[in-house]
Amino acid sequence: MHAETIELEEGTRVELWARGPGAIRALIDGVVVWQVPALSEHPGYYKYHHREACAVTFEWDEPESILWVYSWEPGRVEDCGITVWEFGATGITRRTGTEIDAWMRADTKRPGLHFSPIRQWMNDPNGLCRIGETWHLFYQFHPSGTDWGPMHWGHAVSTDLFHWTHMPVFLHPEQNCWQLGATGGAFSGNAFRDRDGAQMFFYTERLPAYDLFSGYREIQKLARPGRGLVTAESITTVLETRPDGVEHDFRDPKVWWDAVRGEYRMILGASLDGDPAVLLYGSENLLDWRYLGPLYRAPARFRGEGARAVECPDFFEIDGKWVLVMGFVGHTDPVSGRHNLLYALVGDFRDDRFVPDNDALQLLDFGTDFYAMQSCAADGRQIAFAWLFNWEDRKPPGSPYSGEMSLPRELSLDASGRLCMAPAREFEALARERGEVRDGAAALPDAPFDLVLTGGLEGARITATQAGGTSFEVGVTDGVLWVRLPQDDGRIRYDARIAPEADLRVVHDRGIIEIFADGGAVCGTRRNYKHTSPDALTVTTNGRATISHPEA
Incomplete structure (x- = not known):
């Protein structure tokens, strides 16, 4: 068994994902204070809360069994982020702050301007928001490997959209999907401030699922964060019932306060009787939601071209016009052969009806590696990120991570009413x-x-x-x-x-x-x-x- 003694501060949290074979334990003065005596054959999440400042000896059998591990201190994490641990045959290597940055930059295959996770798998951006001078980027994250798996929310913060401090995992699946042999977990959603200024997050939980294409159940949840948005303090299920005509796809909420109606509004990606659609909901209290009808329903040709549902819809106002952005999962354009495409419509939103200025969908990116875009309003601007990935062109094996974000983009409308994207002004400073x-x-x-x-x-x-x-x-x-x-x-x-x-x-x-x-x-x-x-x-x-x- 391997061992190393480390000085830890009072209150330090150690979080890790591991799978068998082997065991891992923590000892103080030779006495076991925490252990996993036999790691499961399935990945599992474990955490150790260190109570007082002192030396702790960690023992482990198989370095390969420790899939992802970091520590953080509640009093310093907002400024310093996490400390990444690597368990090896000769000891534990720990990196934090600039040491993490240097390790990531040493990877000659890793882009330098585009956000990527330290390790493991990343996909859609989530919960994008700015609080004070700090940008918060959450993202779909699988901590147990470099392939897609049970979804969590990773988290990073920045003051300039390019230099990021990595934070603890913010959301976890409701159940241990690995142990159940299932997929699912904390899927996409958005950040939101209510009328009183309270910060919260809405997201979709896919309950344990055994088929990627049908038969799964998706529900909507509200997460209220603790101090510093480090962890989710409470999670409440707010919507489980699907409208008639909606099957399994029922996901990716975008919530806002509608000052004209004096109520909250939420859109969800779904399909109606097989047609990709965006659904509109209303609420007076953020907990009880009623279905108001479809905000948008795609023409029948999209179903014929393989589109299964709308996912990751975004809906926001620019210069008095409303913009709807959406992806059609499963769709392949018959003319170009492209898939993984994002489309936009620009129009008016009145009396809970969205009326596009033009029914023709605007293709937002002709390259197929810009998907699941999410934007937020901040500082008088609409800033967006997208997942920069294409399922057809997988990353070569051997990398410690998979997935990057696009450059942060600033959104606007041109004189023709088209949605335009450009690198955010922070890019010019580089x-x-x-x-x-x-x-x-x-x-x-x-x-x-x-x-x-x-x-x-x-x-x-x-x-x-x-x-x-x-x-x-x-x-x-x-x-x-x-x-x-x-x-x-x-x-x-x-x-x-x-x-x-x-x-x-x-x-x-x-x-x-x-x-x-x-x-x-x-x-x-x-x-x-x-x-x-x-x-x-x-x-x-x-x-x-x-x-x-x-x-x-």
Whole structure:
């Protein structure tokens, strides 16, 4: 058995996820004060609360059995975050604050500008909010491995949207899904302040499920946080009954206060008689919810194209107009072959009815790696993140984590009423001096770059290479903006039509390509795992090309 003695402060919490074989225990002066004498063959969650400042000896059998472990101190966690532990054959390595940052940056495959978890699996952003000067980003998290599994809410905080402090897990599944051989857990939801300013979170709990595509049960819960939003202090189930015509998909609440109606409102993603739909609910007290009817129901063609339901709907107001954002789970666009797409509608919301200005859905991203977007209003802006991932292009094995977030994006409406996205203004503060790409070529350091093309874009082409191998290509041909990665074989089209005098911005960060054009009304996001550190750039353009190397 391995052992190491560590000094711990009074009140320290140690939280860990582990599976058998083996055991783990804590001793003070040779006396066992906490133990798991036989780890289960299924992953399990365990916690140790240290009562007084002193030395503690930890003993463990198999380092591989300890899947994810950290500690935190209640009096310091809001400033310092968690301390990550790694159990090895020769001892325990602990990292906190800048030590975690340095360890993450040492991974030459990990993007530097885009948020990622320290370890394990991450997907949808949740609970995005700003409290005082601090941004809170919650996210779907599986602490027991780098693949999708029973869902928790991870948590990180930042004052600038780019430098993050990692916090304890905020929400856990209602039941031990691993032990039940099931999936489920704390699914997506949003942050919300009530009329009195109390902070809370609404989310979906998927009860233990044994089929990923049918027969599961999803309910809505309200979580009230403790001090500093470190843990959920109380959790209340507020909605279990589905309306007629709604099957198993009943998820991802977005809650707000409707000042005109003098009540709370909530939308949920679902399907009605097989058509993807967004449902509208009302409440006077946040606990008792009544169904008001569908806010939106997708045209029948989406069901025919494989769409099973709406998920991760967002609904917010910009400049007096209401914007509905949603993904159609299971949908594949028959023309381009793309899936994992997000759409938006802009219109008016009156008397609990959403009336779009135009029935044509706006495609928010033509790249298929920008999904489950969530936004929040703060500082007079609408800020959004999305999960940057595509189920078809999985990360190569061997990485300590899976999943990244997009750059934080600032949302706006243009003169045509289109929803536009651009890197949040905090991104500009990271930029170094912008230089011109001369003679159409540039040598690249192993660092992110931000390339801007102005002037006529027709015929423009951007090619990034690493040791001669293509990292990515972006171009404009006959008024169509396109992006191509090494693995693309032409079966799926990643392109979008742009205006003749459109602008173009390409941000690259170790395999992540984010494209912004036409004032941000046309965006494309791709995730590449080949040649992720390009060393040369070639630009063909009739206009001007400038480049900067932002650094977080």
